[in-house]
Amino acid sequence: MxxxxxxxxxxxxxxxxxxxxxxxxxxxxxxxxxxxxxxxxxxxxxxxxxxxxxxxxxxxxxxxxxxxxxxxxxxxxxxxxxxxxxxxxxxxxxxxxxxxxxxxxxxxxxxxxxxxxxxxxxxxxxxxxxxxxxxxxxxxxxxxxxxxxxxxxxxxxxxxxxxxxxxxxxxxxxxxxxxxxxxxxxxxxxxxxxxxxxxxxxxxxxxVARYWDLVALADKQPAKVIGENAKLRDKPGFEVDFITQKSAGDTQQRHDNPAVLMPVRGHWKVTWNDGAATLAPGDTMSVPENTDYTVTPSMTGESAIYRAVGTGDPAGLTWKP
Known part of the structure; x- marks a missing residue:
């Protein structure tokens, strides 16, 4: 792309x-x-x-x-x-x-x-x-x-x-x-x-998941926030994870369904085969399915980003009395 x-x-x-x-x-x-x-x-x-x-x-x-x-x-x-x-x-x-x-x-x-x-x-x-x-x-x-x-x-x-x-x-x-x-x-x-x-x-x-708890959980790898085996266990039709500077790495990512990147703190560089873009808090980026990409902080300092990925599951109920 x-x-x-x-x-x-x-x-x-x-x-x-x-x-x-x-x-x-x-x-x-x-x-x-x-x-x-x-x-x-x-x-x-x-x-x-x-x-x-x-x-x-x-x-x-x-x-x-x-x-x-x-x-x-x-x-x-x-x-x-x-x-x-x-x-x-x-x-x-x-x-x-x-x-x-x-x-x-x-x-x-x-x-x-x-x-x-x-x-x-x-x-x-x-x-x-x-x-x-x-x-x-x-x-x-x-x-x-x-x-x-x-x-x-x-x-x-x-x-x-x-x-x-x-x-x-x-x-x-x-x-x-x-x-x-x-x-x-x-x-x-x-x-x-x-x-x-x-x-x-x-x-x-x-x-509810608190920001600083997620920062601690994402010390070595992205923290799973919402999903079947995540901190907030649920299957609402998408999964959410949380990435910090310490857990970003430079390994290429790829998903079967579209992903959305939403920075919370710091600036993030998204790189794919044909280009790159920088995101700031408040920006939203849609990454197409079956696209190889990396997401890394573009500068030192506190950095955090949420990522939502579709799972193809029904957007089902979350409250179980």
Whole structure:
């Protein structure tokens, strides 16, 4: 693959195009300043204004959320995996029907494989604009987002309504549901009973990995973060590993499925047969399947990078009560 062809598979942090009306809570006070980024795959945005940077199917999606301090992403659920790592800032994640079943605070580099099938939300509790990177299971990201009833009800008061097929209509733009199109139904009490309410003690030990713990694990070889035999044991349709300067080496890598490289700290050089590229934190690179490549730090100092690789497994459930 030529350098030009590979460059088309790199999304630079400075080139990211946000959507500020991606979801039904985009006008709700407290959530109305968030930015959504769809980097690889279709993502779960409900807005036709969402820009997709790379549409090539990978078996999973890569996205990001950028939010100023005190901005919150409302309670929602997914049918497939949702994994976040903190690129910048300090974030509080919370879950449960009303967001009070459990919570955890994540710092830069920490990663959270949020259990599928529970309501979850998150907010930037830092002092500056923060950003979290997301990996979503499946090429269709599980068919969209399932919102807690209060989120849909609150959105009506601020001009946004979601159709039963998951398309967003913005009353502030003069939009309304077309004739014959019904609004997204609110979950019934019986349906809500099927959503688990795990405690912090249930979730954190099995679904959260701390940056500095991973640095220690990656002392001699890349640390397996998410996968069948990884620190966070799961099979969500992709595997995630963590590479540091000490564990990078210069051995060529090759995968049967596409891989995605996402630096957390430092600059990284990716070399393949026909060229090379340098990545910085916030950049995202898609490496095609069956491509020989190496990934190494391009300078001394602290360096860390996450790598996600599709496995071809179904993007299955992660929460087991």
């Amino acid at each position: 030529t350098p030009q062809e590979m460059e088309a598979r790199i999304v630079r942090y400075g080139d990211l195009q946000p959507c500020k009306t991606a979801f039904i809570d985009a006008h709700t006070p407290g959530s109305n300043q968030k930015e959504n980024f769809t980097i690889i795959g279709g993502g779960v945005s409900e807005s036709p204004d969402q820009h997709v940077h790379i549409s090539i199917p990978h078996g999973f999606n890569i996205g990001a959320a950028g939010q100023p301090p005190k901005c919150r992403n409302s309670l929602h659920s997914h049918r497939t995996a949702e994994v976040f790592f903190v690129l910048k800032g300090r974030w509080r994640f919370f879950w449960g029907r009303y967001g009070d079943a459990g919570e955890v605070t994540l710092e830069e580099g920490d990663i959270f494989n949020i259990p599928t099938g529970i309501f979850r939300g998150f907010e930037n509790i830092g002092t500056d604009y923060g950003m979290i990177m997301a990996i979503l299971g499946g090429d269709d990201a599980g068919g969209g987002v399932i919102w807690a009833p209060q989120v849909i009800e609150d959105a009506k008061d601020h001009g946004l309504i979601l159709s039963e097929k998951g398309k967003l209509y913005d009353g502030k733009k003069g939009e309304a549901l077309p004739d014959g199109v019904k609004p997204m139904p609110v979950l019934t009490d019986q349906e809500l009973k099927t959503f688990p309410e795990p405690t912090t003690a249930d979730v954190v030990p099995n679904y």
